[in-house]
Amino acid sequence: MAEGNTARHWIAGEWVGSSRTSDSVDPATGEVIGAYAEADAALGQAAIDAAAAAFAEPAWRLDPMLRATALSHLADAYDARMDEVVATLCQENGKLGPEAGFEAHFIVRALRFAAGLALHPHGRVTDTQPGRQSMSIRQPVGVAGLVVPWNSPAYLCVRALAPALAAGCTAVVKMPGQAARTAALMSEILASVPELPRGAVNVVIESGSEVAQLLVESPRVPVISFTGSTRTGRLVAQGAAAHFKRVGLELGGKTPHLVFADADLDRALATVVQSCTVFAGQFCMTGSRVLVQRAIADEFTEALAGRLAAVRPGPASDPASEIGPLIDKASVARVDAAVEAAIAAGAKPLVRGGPSTRPELAGGAFYHPTLLAVTDSALPIVQEETFGPVQTVQVFEDEAEAVALANATEYGLSACVWSRDADRPVRLARQLDAGLISVNSWANLTVEFEEGGFKSSGVGRLGGLASVEDFLEYKQITQDYAPSGG
Numbered sequence: 001m002a003e004g005n006t007a008r009h010w011i012a013g014e015w016v017g018s019s020r021t022s023d024s025v026d027p028a029t030g031e032v033i034g035a036y037a038e039a040d041a042a043l044g045q046a047a048i049d050a051a052a053a054a055f056a057e058p059a060w061r062l063d064p065m066l067r068a069t070a071l072s073h074l075a076d077a078y079d080a081r082m083d084e085v086v087a088t089l090c091q092e093n094g095k096l097g098p099e100a101g102f103e104a105h106f107i108v109r110a111l112r113f114a115a116g117l118a119l120h121p122h123g124r125v126t127d128t129q130p131g132r133q134s135m136s137i138r139q140p141v142g143v144a145g146l147v148v149p150w151n152s153p154a155y156l157c158v159r160a161l162a163p164a165l166a167a168g169c170t171a172v173v174k175m176p177g178q179a180a181r182t183a184a185l186m187s188e189i190l191a192s193v194p195e196l197p198r199g200a201v202n203v204v205i206e207s208g209s210e211v212a213q214l215l216v217e218s219p220r221v222p223v224i225s226f227t228g229s230t231r232t233g234r235l236v237a238q239g240a241a242a243h244f245k246r247v248g249l250e251l252g253g254k255t256p257h258l259v260f261a262d263a264d265l266d267r268a269l270a271t272v273v274q275s276c277t278v279f280a281g282q283f284c285m286t287g288s289r290v291l292v293q294r295a296i297a298d299e300f301t302e303a304l305a306g307r308l309a310a311v312r313p314g315p316a317s318d319p320a321s322e323i324g325p326l327i328d329k330a331s332v333a334r335v336d337a338a339v340e341a342a343i344a345a346g347a348k349p350l351v352r353g354g355p356s357t358r359p360e361l362a363g364g365a366f367y368h369p370t371l372l373a374v375t376d377s378a379l380p381i382v383q384e385e386t387f388g389p390v391q392t393v394q395v396f397e398d399e400a401e402a403v404a405l406a407n408a409t410e411y412g413l414s415a416c417v418w419s420r421d422a423d424r425p426v427r428l429a430r431q432l433d434a435g436l437i438s439v440n441s442w443a444n445l446t447v448e449f450e451e452g453g454f455k456s457s458g459v460g461r462l463g464g465l466a467s468v469e470d471f472l473e474y475k476q477i478t479q480d481y482a483p484s485g486g
Helices: 040-057 056-060 063-078 084-092 096-119 151-165 177-190 210-217 231-242 265-281 293-308 328-346 399-406 424-429 467-470
Strands: 009-011 014-016 021-025 032-035 122-127 130-139 141-149 171-177 202-208 223-227 244-252 256-259 289-293 348-351 370-373 390-396 414-419 438-439 472-482
Touching: 009 040, 009 177, 009 348, 021 177, 032 177, 040 056, 040 141, 040 202, 040 210, 040 370, 056 063, 063 084, 063 096, 063 151, 063 177, 084 096, 084 151, 096 151, 096 467, 122 399, 141 151, 141 210, 141 231, 141 424, 151 171, 151 177, 151 223, 151 467, 171 210, 177 202, 202 210, 210 231, 223 231, 223 467, 231 293, 231 370, 244 467, 256 265, 256 399, 265 289, 265 293, 265 414, 289 293, 289 399, 293 348, 293 370, 293 390, 328 370, 328 390, 399 424, 414 424, 424 438, 467 472
Parallel strands: 141 171, 141 223, 171 202, 223 244, 256 289, 256 414, 289 390, 370 390, 414 438
Antiparallel strands: 009 014, 009 202, 021 032, 122 130, 130 472, 348 370
């Protein structure tokens, strides 16, 4: 809830301010749209203490029906305020209306799915010999520390929070400063659900990493779920290792499109462009690498360049906008520097986008899409996550080379295969080092199935039946039940 126009923290069922505040900024205009209270270690510790106290009460962790009801009612509460969620994402996060709607629509579905998971904490029981039974039960680990990124804060928070609550954990959610107003709205929605005990979910906002580091280091937080960069993910894993914590990491990606000569080229072109412009390329599954079979390489690349050059940047308030802003102007400078370095290293600019020069967009963080032709997979622009609307294009001869190029990075979050051949996509899907393979589509996410990465794109899975695994501990109980002397 905002006090005046300042977003505050939600700790132990109370709104909490702090002595230090920062500005919330609309990335499409550069205008200040409010302020938010900055958390520090003391507030982070208060949130941990509240979550630990809530976990100590048996009702929440021992009553699956209570948790299922709370998650179902939380879904209803989000559904009732979905227009506000979308509007907040557009203003604070820079998303265009359809993009904000795309993010938000996953929220209710994920909560309803998690409500079902809460009722099915499957265990096993069997007689291991006459008069002796053994059972395996699963019980919640404890307080979950959830560190949420700014690029899709509304859904990526719920994606981790829903299974944590379904398992019976309580949570401290660390939201980034760029998503402070989303955090405040989420806290209002949480506060409206009477089945959620005070302190079961605590939300703190910070622009730095003091609270996040506390969550990683605290022995009272046995599980961490982090979504963000691979570099930071490594630091999280190293810090959590001191206490042998459960760690779920969804990290960076360099999604390749493998476009074969027998693909539906019009459909592929439209989606490849979209995969570059959605969220202005600030998406872990941004289609940043385009691999095209030689027989169609010239035709496809020319058409792709034409479409990217015609993309119109603009704010969510303009219905003609086709790509929104980056999160801030520092990101514009960072992306442009990466493009310049790639060109200096030998990449050929087919479309040299860059910071927008349109006067009406001067206050915002807009960046026109860029397309670079490359022949060397070792270039940093191919190997490193750009987190902006930049694509590289490479040519391959056959399936073997396509797979080799696709797998030639440290990342393995997602990949796309474009072909009319009925067997090729399934054949290649088994060879690609990626956690999500989209066939004749892109980022084809389904909350009912597991999502996560191979290699340096992370560990663990969110979504699907496995989403609760990080938040549950196994316990074996063995009992001799035969009569005495039997």
